[in-house]
Amino acid sequence: MCVAMPGKVIRLDSGVAEVDFSGNRVRAQAGLVAVKPGDYVLVHAGCILQVISKQDRDSLADLFEEIEELC
Amino acid sequence: MLKVQEFLKQYDGEPMRIMEVCGTHTAAISHSGIPSVISPKIRLISGPGCPVCVTVTSYIDRLVSLSMEPGCAVVSFGDLLRVKGSARSLNDARALGGQVRMVYSPMDVLKLAAAEPEKTFVFAAVGFETTAPVYALLLGEAVRAGLENIRLLTSLKTMPPVIDWVCAHQGGIDGFLAPGHVSVITGSDLFEPLARKYSIPFAVSGFEPEQILISLYALVRLRGRGVVKNLYPSVVTARGNVQAQRLVSRYFEPCGAAWRGMGVIPNSGIRLRPEFARFDAGSAELTQDRGFHSACRCGQVLTGAISPHECPLFGRACAPQTPQGACMVSTEGSCYQYYVNRRD
Amino acid sequence: MKITMAHGSGGKATSELISRIFAANFKNPVLSAMEDAAVVPGAGTLAVTTDSFVVTPLFFPGGDIGRLSVCGTVNDLLMSGAVPQYLTCGFIIEEGAESDDLERMARSMAETAREAGVTIVAGDTKVVEGGGGVYINTSGVGFVPPGRRVSASLCREGDAVLVSGYLGEHHAAVLSARMGIENRIRSDCAPLGEAVESLFQNGVRVHALRDATRGGLATVLNEFAAASGCCIALREESLPVSAPVSGFCGILGLDPLYMGNEGKFAAVVDREDAEKALAVLKASQYGENAAVVGSVVPGEAGTLLVRTSIGGTRIVPELYGEGLPRIC
Incomplete structure (x- = not known):
């Protein structure tokens, strides 16, 4: 379940955001989390689920180090 | 990354059985060919994480009969249309004159309902924790806009109780690839009690092939330890999206839920609160799971008790063009994925 | 009126x-x-x-x-x-x-x-x-013309597989219009005479040709594999897909390999002619994004494979169902 895609908020108009996915503009509900234009967000079924904090937090090298520390 | 891939390929330790509980993970694993790049000692098992697959037949039957009622239209995601109830699917219903609309987002119902106020629009509200907040937003908007002609037929499920059920009834799982987008809403802490209870590691994973590989690596390395590791930190936090959780509990409350082939699992779902019962299209009594092929073993496939190949119908009576069970209908179903990708 | x-x-x-x-x-x-x-x-x-x-x-x-x-x-x-x-x-x-x-x-x-x-x-x-x-x-x-023989059944081990440009544009353009998704994707709808003729005129040994319409490239190559009794392997990274179509597919859960085109074709040519065929296609009208996407390999007859970015292999089956937008 749960296909979700990262996109960029272009503008915000009374709780509805226009989100860009590589040149595709889609309207998405912004009622689940505070967003502002320029934010990268995760969209599922027409709703913004979360703002993506710096994408480099998913850096594989860092995650690898964290796992090694745990082990 | 090379180190991770090399490790997973060369792994020759104790056999590992890892369950992915999210259908989108199942699809991503097949799509990127992950089983072909890891050691055969690491077995990937698909769990009960495809909402279409775990839906019981009486739910589909109810949707089919609603679509045939005058003045009523069923609105659904595309995946659900092909799933057969005890006799028909929504696609069959449409061919017989039933009113069925397919949408990309539940929010699209608002437009439909406003345009045709004399008609009642019933949304087939399936899903897990990820999608529940979307339905809550929809209800909020419906109330605000004064739209009285929107209903939900809910089959909404929650992950921890079914994972608990799998561990308690089936066992034999050495690690869980935890659902990434469910965790965005719930937070990774959700899995802590289960990890501790069964001493099994959980890795919250993203959906890119490399993200899945590093999560598998973590699970193999953490074997036997009851820890939760969040490997999708760009969108998943320990506590999740609290605003979304609050919104969900404003409209919904926990309930027992029926899972295909598993029966009713206590507290494994949510339903509309009594004060919003006017939005319900009769979801409560839909716990019956009958009518599908008597030899269908979807229930055991869904919990990882058997591989799709061990079902007597798989590849014979049951194939993508002639699906007998929901696991073959959904493109995220284990049987569909095993069939088309010839996984073994 | x-x-x-x-x-x-x-x-x-x-x-x-x-x-x-x-x-x-x-x-x-x-x-x-x-x-x-x-x-x-x-x-x-x-x-x-x-x-x-x-x-x-x-x-x-x-x-x-x-x-x-x-x-x-x-x-x-x-x-x-x-x-x-x-x-x-x-x-x-x-x-x-x-x-x-x-x-x-x-x-x-x-x-x-x-x-x-x-x-x-x-x-x-x-x-x-x-x-x-x-x-x-x-x-x-x-x-x-005399002497020309192309057929889906003529693919041979070693042959190169080319596609004449970006995949999925017609499908994405039509679906965007229907679903109200705004983008600049345009249908690739075009007559392919110049591209095809230039392959023949330049002496490329063409074995099989088919336009990748409904069902997309995956369908055409499955047909080739079945008709020729061969195995075709594609390299995922070499498949030409524009960024907007790729984004569009992500939103709706679609696979560009299955999306319909109205101005693209797949060509299976002799291995030695692969580079020439690519140059000819790239120089032809509507062919600037052509690519060599794979080859006919030893393997199970009637099978289409993709070598994925992580070095994995997956089978690409024929399309089942209608290719509906997927949410879950």
Whole structure:
């Protein structure tokens, strides 16, 4: 379940955001989390689920180090 | 990354059985060919994480009969249309004159309902924790806009109780690839009690092939330890999206839920609160799971008790063009994925 | 003006509709004779095909049903190695259709036919009850030059597999229009004569050709693998997909390998000619994004494989179901 895609908020108009996915503009509900234009967000079924904090937090090298520390 | 891939390929330790509980993970694993790049000692098992697959037949039957009622239209995601109830699917219903609309987002119902106020629009509200907040937003908007002609037929499920059920009834799982987008809403802490209870590691994973590989690596390395590791930190936090959780509990409350082939699992779902019962299209009594092929073993496939190949119908009576069970209908179903990708 | 049942009566309204819209746009000596059948010269090995066109919306970014109905049939002829020559067209029009729309479609068909070098030599119009829809059937005739033999059954181990450009653009353009997703994706709808002819003219040893329409590249290559009893392997990174189409597919959970194209084809050529074929395609009209995407490899007959970015392998089956947008 749960296909979700990262996109960029272009503008915000009374709780509805226009989100860009590589040149595709889609309207998405912004009622689940505070967003502002320029934010990268995760969209599922027409709703913004979360703002993506710096994408480099998913850096594989860092995650690898964290796992090694745990082990 | 090379180190991770090399490790997973060369792994020759104790056999590992890892369950992915999210259908989108199942699809991503097949799509990127992950089983072909890891050691055969690491077995990937698909769990009960495809909402279409775990839906019981009486739910589909109810949707089919609603679509045939005058003045009523069923609105659904595309995946659900092909799933057969005890006799028909929504696609069959449409061919017989039933009113069925397919949408990309539940929010699209608002437009439909406003345009045709004399008609009642019933949304087939399936899903897990990820999608529940979307339905809550929809209800909020419906109330605000004064739209009285929107209903939900809910089959909404929650992950921890079914994972608990799998561990308690089936066992034999050495690690869980935890659902990434469910965790965005719930937070990774959700899995802590289960990890501790069964001493099994959980890795919250993203959906890119490399993200899945590093999560598998973590699970193999953490074997036997009851820890939760969040490997999708760009969108998943320990506590999740609290605003979304609050919104969900404003409209919904926990309930027992029926899972295909598993029966009713206590507290494994949510339903509309009594004060919003006017939005319900009769979801409560839909716990019956009958009518599908008597030899269908979807229930055991869904919990990882058997591989799709061990079902007597798989590849014979049951194939993508002639699906007998929901696991073959959904493109995220284990049987569909095993069939088309010839996984073994 | 709206089309009514009277326009299908066979009387004055019918002949006015035909002369004002169709004859005016398709004008040529054969058609203008208004005989019961077109009588045309021709000699050699004939290729004949027919196709019906149903699309919503009728006008979409990058094309319309008229252009589509010419391209589809012309491209089918080209894929058999033929040089397309003549087309016929049949219109089935639902009452309520706008005559201005029909005029635009006819003009678009005429322009595309000119571009493709074919003559529309016969036509027919029917009006049926309904809500303004238009359906077009075209049949086409071409001639296969001596010595040319291409067939889905001629793929051999070692052959290179090429595709003539970006995948999925027609499908994405039409679906975007239907679903209200804003983007700049345009249908790739185009006649492929120049690209195909230039392969032959430059001496590329072409074994199999097919346009990747409904069902996409995956469907065509599965057909090749089945007809030739061979195994085809694609490299995921080499598949040409534009960024907007890739984003579009992500939103709806679609796979560009299965998405329909109306101006792209797959070519299986002798391994030694792969580089030449690529250069020729890239230099041809509509071919600038052509790519070598894979090859015929030893392996299970009738199978299409993809080597993924992480070095994995997956089987790409035929398309099951309708390829619906996926949410869960």
